[in-house]
Amino acid sequence: xxxxxxxxxxxxxxxxxxxxxxxxxxxxxxxxxxxxxxxxxxxxxxxxxxxxxxxxxxxxxxxxxxxxxxxxxxxxxxxxxxxxxxxxxxxxxxxxxxxxxxxxxxxxxxxxxxxxxxxxxxxxxxxxxxxxxxxxxxxxxxxxxxxxxxxxxxxxxxxxxxxxxxxxxxxxxxxxxxxxxxxxxxxxxxxxxxxxxxxxxxxxxxxxxxxxxxxxxxxxxxxxxxxxxxxxxxxxxxxxxxxxxxxxxxxxxxxxxxxxxxxxxxxxxxxxxxxxxxxxxxxxxxxxxxxxxxxxxxxxxxxxxxxxxxxxxxxxxxxxxxxxxxxxxxxxxxxxxxxx
Amino acid sequence: xxxxxxxxxxxxxxxxxxxxxxxxxxxxxxxxxxxxxxxxxxxxxxxxxxxxxxxxxxxxxxxxxxxxxxxxxxxxxxxxxxxxxxxxxxxxxxxxxxxxxxxxxxxxxxxxxxxxxxxxxxxxxxxxxxxxxxxxxxxxxxxxxxxxxxxxxxxxxxxxxxxxxxxxxxxxxxxxxxxxxxxxxxxxxxxxxxxxxxxxxxxxxxxxxxxxxxxxxxxxxxxxxxxxxxxxxxxxxxxxxxxxxxxxxxxxxxxxxxxxxxxxxxxxxxxxxxxxxxxxxxxxxxxxxxxxxxxxxxxxxxxxxxxxxxxxxxxxxxxxxxxxxxxxxxxxxxxxxxxx
DNA sequence: CTGAAAGCGCTTACAG
DNA sequence: CTGAAAGCGCTTACAG
Numbered sequence: 001x002x003x004x005x006x007x008x009x010x011x012x013x014x015x016x017x018x019x020x021x022x023x024x025x026x027x028x029x030x031x032x033x034x035x036x037x038x039x040x041x042x043x044x045x046x047x048x049x050x051x052x053x054x055x056x057x058x059x060x061x062x063x064x065x066x067x068x069x070x071x072x073x074x075x076x077x078x079x080x081x082x083x084x085x086x087x088x089x090x091x092x093x094x095x096x097x098x099x100x101x102x103x104x105x106x107x108x109x110x111x112x113x114x115x116x117x118x119x120x121x122x123x124x125x126x127x128x129x130x131x132x133x134x135x136x137x138x139x140x141x142x143x144x145x146x147x148x149x150x151x152x153x154x155x156x157x158x159x160x161x162x163x164x165x166x167x168x169x170x171x172x173x174x175x176x177x178x179x180x181x182x183x184x185x186x187x188x189x190x191x192x193x194x195x196x197x198x199x200x201x202x203x204x205x206x207x208x209x210x211x212x213x214x215x216x217x218x219x220x221x222x223x224x225x226x227x228x229x230x231x232x233x234x235x236x237x238x239x240x241x242x243x244x245x246x247x248x249x250x251x252x253x254x255x256x257x258x259x260x261x262x263x264x265x266x267x268x269x270x271x272x273x274x275x276x277x278x279x280x281x282x283x284x285x286x287x288x289x290x291x292x293x294x295x296x297x298x299x300x301x302x303x304x305x306x307x308x309x310x311x312x313x314x315x316x317x318x319x320x321x322x323x324x325x326x327x328x329x330x331x332x333x334x335x336x337x338x339x340x
Numbered sequence: 341x342x343x344x345x346x347x348x349x350x351x352x353x354x355x356x357x358x359x360x361x362x363x364x365x366x367x368x369x370x371x372x373x374x375x376x377x378x379x380x381x382x383x384x385x386x387x388x389x390x391x392x393x394x395x396x397x398x399x400x401x402x403x404x405x406x407x408x409x410x411x412x413x414x415x416x417x418x419x420x421x422x423x424x425x426x427x428x429x430x431x432x433x434x435x436x437x438x439x440x441x442x443x444x445x446x447x448x449x450x451x452x453x454x455x456x457x458x459x460x461x462x463x464x465x466x467x468x469x470x471x472x473x474x475x476x477x478x479x480x481x482x483x484x485x486x487x488x489x490x491x492x493x494x495x496x497x498x499x500x501x502x503x504x505x506x507x508x509x510x511x512x513x514x515x516x517x518x519x520x521x522x523x524x525x526x527x528x529x530x531x532x533x534x535x536x537x538x539x540x541x542x543x544x545x546x547x548x549x550x551x552x553x554x555x556x557x558x559x560x561x562x563x564x565x566x567x568x569x570x571x572x573x574x575x576x577x578x579x580x581x582x583x584x585x586x587x588x589x590x591x592x593x594x595x596x597x598x599x600x601x602x603x604x605x606x607x608x609x610x611x612x613x614x615x616x617x618x619x620x621x622x623x624x625x626x627x628x629x630x631x632x633x634x635x636x637x638x639x640x641x642x643x644x645x646x647x648x649x650x651x652x653x654x655x656x657x658x659x660x661x662x663x664x665x666x667x668x669x670x671x672x673x674x675x676x677x678x679x680x
Numbered sequence: 681c682t683g684a685a686a687g688c689g690c691t692t693a694c695a696g
Numbered sequence: 697c698t699g700a701a702a703g704c705g706c707t708t709a710c711a712g
Contacts, residue, residue, distance in 0.1 A: 025683090027683085029681085063688090066688045067688045
């Protein structure tokens with residue numbers, strides 16, 4: 001009664017020696033059972049399994065990692081203020097895809113949020129102290145010290161999106177942002193729009209510069225009044241659209257570099273009394289959940305996020321296995337709905 | 341040139357012995373420097389620090405943890421499908437508060453999402469393998485095996501909200517849900533409303549049952565047609581409101597057990613041509629960011645989430661230090677805005 | 681197939 | 697204040 005209540009007794013955890021003793025075998029045999037059961041006789045195997053159940057043994061990961069030099073876990077590092085993780089459905093998909101792909105290999109994914117400079121330091125220390133075998137780096141900005149530190153420590157890293165300035169140093173997986181943007185811009189022009197503005201992502205990220213480059217490929221060098229940068233948040237989409245409306249009131253289309261910002265832009269347009277797409281056509285990027293939740297539903301560029309996750313995990317595993325860094329670029333696809 | 345490109349050389353990590361040799365001291369002295377610098381002479385201290393810098397030494401956490409039996413990290417376990425984390429601003433605040441409070445003690449918080457049964461198993465294994473010193477358990481449902489496993493393994497655990505069925509086993513921090521609900525229900529009646537419905541949270545969580553109990557305290561046993569359960573998501577708020585409108589078309593007020601669900605309920609009311617609060621008054625619970633973003637802004641019950649975070653961390657630390665479990669109940673407060 | 685032994689990289693009494 | 701030594705709990709060749 002008293003035993004079953006209150007704090008669970010902090011009895012010392014059973015070790016492999018305890019299991020070995022109960023099973024009547026040596027510690028080495030217990031270890032072999034734990035690590036695949038090869039070279040173990042059937043009776044020994046069963047005795048060990050029974051002993052494990054009886055003692056409630058759980059391996060001590062620190063001891064194991066100390067000798068194997070592996071932790072069987074990886075870090076998902078989000079180099080953004082925490083709010084972004086919560087606001088942007090892309091991260092959601094990405095995180096889920098990576099978690100699942102790693103779980104299949106029995107690797108635990110630890111989510112860490114490196115929003116502040118201080119966070120980045122703490123996380124840099126954490127991941128380089130051997131806690132993880134590798135890192136998936138999401139949404140890092142050019143000039144961030146994080147990627148430098150991870151790379152210089154020799155930690156296997158895979159970035160999501162082209163890591164500006166580190167294209168040859170670290171592996172990465174990216175959608176073909178430039179081509180996707182080109183498709184969208186070309187489509188908008190083909191629909192008869194003449195004054196096509198762009199809301200870009202941050203210009204220290206590949207999504208920012210590459211989607212702008214694709215727009216330029218299709219439409220040539222734009223009037224500077226038609227270009228405003230956002231930071232991928234909904235609020236920044238609203239604000240950027242306001243600025244565009246002031247700077248270029250005659251625009252008849254806008255290519256927005258993310259669906260979430262596009263949803264924000266639509267809010268601003270409605271508030272200004274503009275109809276979408278009749279007065280202003282709006283194209284997004286991502287094809288995330290926001291695209292179909294938005295009214296009208298977004299014409300957008302689909303990037304294959306779950307495929308991106310599995311490729312990131314694949315590259316991470318090969319990198320942990322000692323391979324050279326490499327890059328994977330995935331196709332994008334125009335998805336036409338109502339907003340443009 | 342080739343050296344600076346491609347894969348960083350996987351040189352073996354420097355160990356304490358390397359540092360000791362460079363500094364010309366023993367390994368013990370290096371360890372003392374690392375652990376606070378007590379009982380170390382000034383020259384030795386400086387020599388070691390220089391050697392650490394020169395070698396780029398980083399402690400091997402596994403080796404350290406093996407002897408200290410501590411990992412200096414804790415798990416934040418969200419026992420919900422992943423989407424909930426992203427949708428509900430409460431988790432955001434909670435996570436941030438806990439991360440920060442722990443960072444001050446140099447403890448890293450690992451976020452794990454235990455949405456599926458399989459996740460829960462994997463995470464149970466992970467946290468009981470010594471990876472973390474304790475766990476913060478958020479949004480667990482009655483009957484979930486997770487809390488049993490953690491507790492039976494003797495892992496220090498602090499729950500957010502009253503852990504139904506484990507009130508004496510594990511520490512927890514909760515807002516006074518029942519009193520908050522009582523305040524809201526009393527307020528709604530004082531405003532002249534006569535047919536006051538309730539959208540509850542899941543009835544296998546304390547937030548679900550306790551807020552319903554507070555409503556009962558104030559208004560007595562309700563007509564069953566006035567009670568519908570949601571699951572704290574916005575979508576469930578919309579659906580529950582639709583059901584209420586069908587079951588009790590004459591209702592003139594509704595107490596919704598979370599702000600996010602309340603926002604969903606308002607969407608449904610507007611869609612049905614009802615004005616808020618003129619036709620139907622809506623009261624929320626949480627006072628999260630949703631409350632002020634909603635139109636009209638929500639009258640709601642404030643729960644002190646950041647205070648809850650710091651208390652959770654405090655209890656976790658005392659539990660890790662070996663103290664008996666205890667509970668902290670924090671006051672709630674009615675916040676009147678436009679929706680009721 | 682199995683056991684004895686070395687060793688992973690630390691911390692921490694213990695002498696000095 | 698400092699060094700030598702034991703020991704944390706595992707895995708993995710190495711003999712047998």
